[in-house]
Amino acid sequence: MNGDGANNSATGSGAAYVFARSGTTWSQQAYLKASNTETMDRLGQAVSLSGDTLVITAPPESSKATGVNGNQADNSAYASGAAYVFTRSGTTWSQQAYLKASNTEAYDQFSSAVSLSGDTLVVGARSESSNATGVNGDQANNLAPGSGAAYVFTLKIPPSPFLDLPFQYTNFSVAANGNFSGSSGRVNSWFDHSIPNYSKNSNLTKWDGSLFDFTQVASIQGLSWYDGHNGTDFSHDRSQTTEDIYAAANGTVFGVVNNCGGCTTSYGNRVWIDHNNGYATLYGHLNTVSVTNGTLITDRIAQPLGVMGNTGGSKGVHLHFGLYYDQNGDGQWTESEVVDPYGWKGATNDSWSVPSLYLWIHPLSAQQLIEAWT
Numbered sequence: 001m002n003g004d005g006a007n008n009s010a011t012g013s014g015a016a017y018v019f020a021r022s023g024t025t026w027s028q029q030a031y032l033k034a035s036n037t038e039t040m041d042r043l044g045q046a047v048s049l050s051g052d053t054l055v056i057t058a059p060p061e062s063s064k065a066t067g068v069n070g071n072q073a074d075n076s077a078y079a080s081g082a083a084y085v086f087t088r089s090g091t092t093w094s095q096q097a098y099l100k101a102s103n104t105e106a107y108d109q110f111s112s113a114v115s116l117s118g119d120t121l122v123v124g125a126r127s128e129s130s131n132a133t134g135v136n137g138d139q140a141n142n143l144a145p146g147s148g149a150a151y152v153f154t155l156k157i158p159p160s161p162f163l164d165l166p167f168q169y170t171n172f173s174v175a176a177n178g179n180f181s182g183s184s185g186r187v188n189s190w191f192d193h194s195i196p197n198y199s200k201n202s203n204l205t206k207w208d209g210s211l212f213d214f215t216q217v218a219s220i221q222g223l224s225w226y227d228g229h230n231g232t233d234f235s236h237d238r239s240q241t242t243e244d245i246y247a248a249a250n251g252t253v254f255g256v257v258n259n260c261g262g263c264t265t266s267y268g269n270r271v272w273i274d275h276n277n278g279y280a281t282l283y284g285h286l287n288t289v290s291v292t293n294g295t296l297i298t299d300r301i302a303q304p305l306g307v308m309g310n311t312g313g314s315k316g317v318h319l320h321f322g323l324y325y326d327q328n329g330d331g332q333w334t335e336s337e338v339v340d341p342y343g344w345k346g347a348t349n350d351s352w353s354v355p356s357l358y359l360w361i362h363p364l365s366a367q368q369l370i371e372a373w374t
């Protein structure tokens with residue numbers, strides 16, 4: 001996106017322009033091109049927008065790929081057609097998928113029409129030529145030239161950031177500076193991307209891919225960093241003697257443990273919240289809990305979950321914040337489904353199996369502010 005719009009070196013390749021409104025003022029937000037831009041592909045012949053997802057068509061596109069994210073580099077199926085799915089995070093658009101028909105052939109013009117609603121996408125191919133009838137018939141023949149077909153895709157749309165920090169603050173200069181006196185930042189142990197589930201390998205890999213080798217940098221980690229951590233630890237506000245903990249987003253309370261006086265293992269007194277979008281959050285080591293199973297959180301600041309504490313396997317007052325995504329859709333959140341709300345930006349694949357996405361409402365600059373304290 002936002003490439004060089006000033007050249008004309010791919011005649012008729014096409015483009016899409018996203019405009020966004022602030023109040024009554026419209027301005028261009030993005031200039032979008034295909035991942036495999038070529039002359040006469042006619043990207044943008046049709047577009048369909050739903051929420052933060054945009055589909056852009058290119059009916060003359062000519063690869064012989066089929067399905068999702070196939071090989072887009074060849075031109076051996078002239079005008080078979082393709083569609084491109086872009087999503088927006090904040091104000092940034094990026095291509096998520098390159099879509100082709102399941103039975104790609106030359107001249108089919110897949111994406112001659114397109115319509116997106118929520119996560120359901122219909123793509124028309126007006127010149128597709130099988131003689132099938134109804135749903136999922138024989139798509140392999142060409143016995144009815146130009147009869148046309150439509151293809152339905154269910155998109156897996158990444159969630160928009162929806163998490164707030166699980167404590168009270170009025171703005172990020174307060175979060176960065178004021179929630180401590182004289183220091184900034186709240187994170188005192190990051191999620192470890194190097195080895196899942198408390199396995200130990202003597203290092204910690206942070207969301208950005210930076211590696212802390214504990215055999216080399218033990219002096220800086222102290223008790224603040226640890227190997228195999230499956231969550232984010234937030235330290236306490238040193239300007240307060242007790243600190244309320246709030247839901248990171250609205251949802252329904254479950255999994256409450258509130259009778260953990262003296263327990264020395266696991267998350268101690270804790271609260272879980274189901275956010276009704278596949279994600280759940282865990283708030284561990286609480287001193288006291290002020291919600292019960294089934295409590296609906298509809299205004300997070302109006303309903304504290306409890307008070308930050310030092311119960312369970314904890315070595316000081318802090319909040320263990322866990323984020324889980326129900327990847328297998330069974331309605332349970334297991335330790336193999338834990339994810340990092342700071343996402344994953346490392347150069348190699350994350351060793352955790354469920355993808356971590358950046359899900360804080362606040363932008364990276366604020367994230368760096370809360371990171372600053374050591």
Ligand SMILES: [Ca+2]
Pocket residue numbers: 036038061062063072073074075
């Ligand atoms: Ca091409």
Ligand SMILES: [Ca+2]
Pocket residue numbers: 103104105108128129130139140141142
């Ligand atoms: Ca065909």
Ligand SMILES: [Ca+2]
Pocket residue numbers: 192194195199200201202203204205227228
């Ligand atoms: Ca590790």
Ligand SMILES: [Ca+2]
Pocket residue numbers: 325326327328329330331332333334337
């Ligand atoms: Ca699950």
Ligand SMILES: [Zn+2]
Pocket residue numbers: 189229231232233319320321
């Ligand atoms: Zn922790």
